[in-house]
Amino acid sequence: MVNNMKITVIHPFSLRLASDKPVREFPAGVHDITEEEHGHWFLKACLKEGRALPLADEAGDEGGELVAPTKAQLMELKATELKTLLEQAGGTVPPGNPSKDVLSDLLLAGQEGVTLVKGPDGIYVRLAE
Incomplete structure (x- = not known):
């Protein structure tokens, strides 16, 4: 985990880290994410588009990324x-x-x-x- 990184999913999405790995569903709600998931281009795009947001006080050094309130x-x-x-x-x-x-x-x-x-x-x- 990335310092216990959690995200709040607003608009559900799916993430497949590689073709040989299973799809992980992210329904609306709070989810823990792994370091590998955190670095994936699609999850980064979802964060940028506002489909998901890092939880408050857990964005850390993400360069001023917006955080959702709990x-x-x-x-x-x-x-x-x-x-x-x-x-x-x-x-x-x-x-x-x-x-x-x-x-x-x-x-x-x-x-x-x-x-x-x-x-x-x-x-x-x-x-x-």
């Missing part, structure tokens, strides 16, 4: 902040008074062309260019 980090925000992030991401805030848990899950589910980013100044939405 659910725990989202839960630290106020409900109003989560609603604002969800609206900025193009999501729909459920009617009534949705819990922070529900709002966090909706944010982590992701929207097409939207990346949720944890930066030095907090958590924000980044739209695809």
